[in-house]
Amino acid sequence: MNKFSVIITAGGIGKRMGGDLPKQFLELNNLPMLMHTLRIFHDFDPSAQLILTLPAEWQEYWATLCAKHQFNLPHQVVDGGKERYHSIQNALNYCQGDYVAIHDGVRPFVDQKTLMNCWNGVQEFGAVIPVLDLKESLRKVGENESNSVNRSEFRIVQTPQCFKKDILLVAYQKSFHEGITDDASLVEEAGYAIHLVEGNEQNIKITTPTDLRFADFLLRS
């Protein structure tokens, strides 16, 4: 019996990275980023069900990578959809846990403390996301102007975003529309409150060549 299901999303085509290979396959310290990410969740909760959403056209390549790196960690690969929303909606069909954690495949540095905060928090509150304070000033831009806002009133949102499965199923009954940026906003639209827990600074989303260099540096040092 799995209490937690973890959906690792790896649908992005990595336009910002400039290469042809989707960024989730890029290697950090000689191992594809996604394998680091899967490993972290397994190490934290070996009973968690790991589900990887991958575009159909990349699944054979992933199998080749797993063979090459002798990556034997149990995980299911399911089809990614057109948008992140569709990938999660599909992955939800396979979740056996009472709780579901949804995590960006390109965040291989989530730490055990953040996962502990999330796992504990979701069992108490039903919907939990890890966040961080902003280190820099923030402005709101309009059509013709921009204004400073008080950064202490804002938080940067990370993943894994964790929910009681029943809540997530209700939220994902809503059809896709523009403006869904993360699962929390969808769950919120469905009428549930989101509880915030502390994330970790190194839990960056690797989307640019600078991020990738930093990630490689962190893993080697």
Place this chain on the structure above:
Amino acid sequence: MNKFSVIITAGGIGKRMGGDLPKQFLELNNLPMLMHTLRIFHDFDPSAQLILTLPAEWQEYWATLCAKHQFNLPHQVVDGGKERYHSIQNALNYCQGDYVAIHDGVRPFVDQKTLMNCWNGVQEFGAVIPVLDLKESLRKVGENESNSVNRSEFRIVQTPQCFKKDILLVAYQKSFHEGITDDASLVEEAGYAIHLVEGNEQNIKITTPTDLRFADFLLRS
């Protein structure tokens, strides 16, 4: 005749870094961070007047560092004040340029393109700051709740923040109050519009040990 004056602020006591030495003195690739920062502005605009605000109790140490590293770049050291606001207010007394750029000493990775955007922009618009899009979702927190906001309506604010000197002098006539987070917000309060230009991703504010390690890595590689 200097057209631009650059105020480099180095007043922070670096609480977040955990060490006793203020972070602006920490070395990147064997050279104190502040020297990298000063060098970048000099390389971009050799005619710029460089003014460094330093707490009085650290000025002798700075002189020792300059001797040790044979750092001969012309710059003036002026007293930093209790808050960043007071440091700038004091430094303004020494500015000879028609335009003033105010830059965090702990941002040694501002690039030539960002500086070009700022130098060109301020001469056209009078008040310019470099900004970046957010890569991650954003939430606004209230006393008892939090809500997702549309991150595409927000920008991360960097430095140098650049102003026509006359505008800055008017803005700094206002007395200090809580909630001044950057020069742009002060200039805005004085009734001037702020023009946004594109910053650069590596222009991070070095405030944590992780930032420092990454910065050191960037400079060495």
